[in-house]
Amino acid sequence: MNDYDLILVGAGHAHLGVLRRWAMLERPPGRIALVSADPQAWYSGMLPGLLAGRFSAQDCAVELQPMCRAAKVDLIIAQVESISAEQRRVTLTEGRGLNANWLSLNVGGQITSLAQQGDAMHCLAVKPFAQFLAGWQQWQQSPKPLAIIGGGAAGVELALALADKVPQLSLFCAGKLLAGHSPGLHLRAIGALRQRRVRLREYSPVSRIEGDQLFSEDELVWRGERVLLATGAQALPWLGQSGLQCDARGFVQVLPTLQSQSHGQIFAVGDCASLPGVRKSGVYSVRQGPVLAHNLMAALREQPFKNYRPQKNSLALLATGDGGALLAWRGLSASGQIYGRWKDYLDQSFIRRHRFSG
Ligand SMILES: Cc1cc2nc3c(=O)[nH]c(=O)nc-3n(C[C@H](O)[C@H](O)[C@H](O)COP(=O)(O)OP(=O)(O)OC[C@H]3O[C@@H](n4cnc5c(N)ncnc54)[C@H](O)[C@@H]3O)c2cc1C
Missing domain, CATH: 3.50.50.60 (FAD/NAD(P)-binding domain)
Known part of the structure; x- marks a missing residue:
């Protein structure tokens, strides 16, 4: 049986x-x-807000045990x-x-890792979230320049959330930033990154790490000790x-x-x-x-x-790290604090809906 x-x-x-x-x-x-x-399910939509210091870890995760108990489902961690x-x-x-x-x-x-020679560069993948958050907490004790690899929505949100937390931040993307999204959202994201002094490198596919250097094909594109991997799901x-x-x-x-x-x-x-x-x-x-x-x-x-x-069509709401958000819907785009409040409402409603007591 x-x-x-x-x-x-x-x-x-x-x-x-x-x-x-x-x-x-x-x-x-x-x-x-x-x-x-994990005993919790992390809600990725709130992760940028957590990193920006707007939410606590508890706000961004659903405890599985009470939910499973209510559904009469055995939970195996x-x-x-x-x-x-x-x-x-x-x-x-x-x-x-x-x-x-x-x-x-x-x-x-999972997040694709990069070919690496030597151990001078520390890499942290944004997933699994529990490991990422533990690693990021350690990094925060001694802030250093940071490179983020990944020019999708996650890379942009992370860059905007972390720009004030490190002395210098560079964002690398393999092709166009936010490829697949509308030109309006692309421009708004570039503007928001510029405002937060994030150095953006589009069309710069980082392929390997040698010592403390990042290479895009044979070009040396960045030097430092810390890289955050936010490349798409593999x-x-x-x-x-x-x-x-x-x-x-x-x-x-x-x-x-x-x-x-x-x-x-x-x-x-x-x-x-x-x-x-x-x-x-x-x-x-x-x-x-x-x-x-x-x-x-x-x-x-x-x-x-x-x-x-x-x-x-799906609504895209990208947190800008300051409580605001960029919005894209069917080729239209907008930005502002009001969209951030809307995003917070939607995200927090998701968590509330799945939170069971006991
Ligand atoms: C920073 C960031 C922000 C994002 N923001 C948004 C957003 O605002 N809106 C949006 O739509 N998307 C967003 N995304 C994308 C979104 O995270 C993913 O597309 C989404 O989480 C996929 O959901 P899923 O249901 O497939 O699985 P996931 O939410 O990824 O959950 C997978 C589950 O499987 C478990 N698991 C994995 N491997 C194993 C294993 N071997 N054994 C047991 N359990 C396992 C994990 O612990 C996890 O609980 C964001 C991603 C990132 C990185």
Whole structure:
């Protein structure tokens, strides 16, 4: 007999939505567990505000135990080392194996590391958040010049949040800053970075570290001791080794029902999944939550599944580190304190919705 009817792997945004529904409404029948590397789920949208000193760590995370208790789901705090899609077996780093009839994966991605020679440069990846925050706290005790690598929304928000915390900050991006976003947002972000004296280098793909030097191809682009990696999500290597059908970048290919294309008893959502029209962002993962909750209930009750349809447009709100935000919606852009207050309201509502007592 299997250990569980369903195992939720990873406490990503969609799984939080699923657990909330089950805690408040109705939970599917059977034995269900959540495996999470951390006892809290960090909410990335508030991380820049935490770094800027506007929020405490407690404000930015959801405790999983009360939520799981309310949803009658076993919480297993452990790191997943591998899964076998064929056997639907989850192997934990502590060596334990768990089998389930159904699996649902919401494990996010990881940050690509850089080729490095020597140990003069200290690198800190922005994910996993718990490790990042511990490393950043240490760095803060003796502020030094900092390079951030990654010109997406996360890189921009981090640069704006940290500009006042270090003596000098440089932001490197491989192509255009905020590629894929509107020209208006691009210009506003450049303006905000300039105002905070962040040195921006676009079209400067940093490829390696030698001693205390950063190189873009053969050009020496920066010298210092500390680098923050905020490059986009890369697939966790064990997904590609699981037997699940993955895209060229190693993300699990799913159907509109959010089931794996190759293994129908495994669902995958959020950044770890690959579906046309879906961007790697928390917003899309949150929106997958209700459909996933329905389909997991349907799976355990042998009922029909629903399709998830990605929204064509999504609102982007980028924190500027001073309580304000840059906004982009369907090619329009704006900036100001009022958008920051709106972002805070949306972010804090997300945390409040998922916070259970007890
Ligand atoms: C600084 C920063 C700011 C951002 N701001 C925004 C924003 O404002 N809006 C937005 O939409 N997106 C934002 N993003 C992007 C967003 O963080 C990701 O797209 C989003 O978190 C993906 O959500 P997810 O549900 O796929 O999984 P995640 O939220 O990444 O969660 C994955 C979960 O899986 C767990 N996990 C991972 N590996 C294992 C393992 N081996 N074993 C057990 N558990 C595991 C993790 O502990 C975590 O709980 C930001 C990213 C960064 C870095």
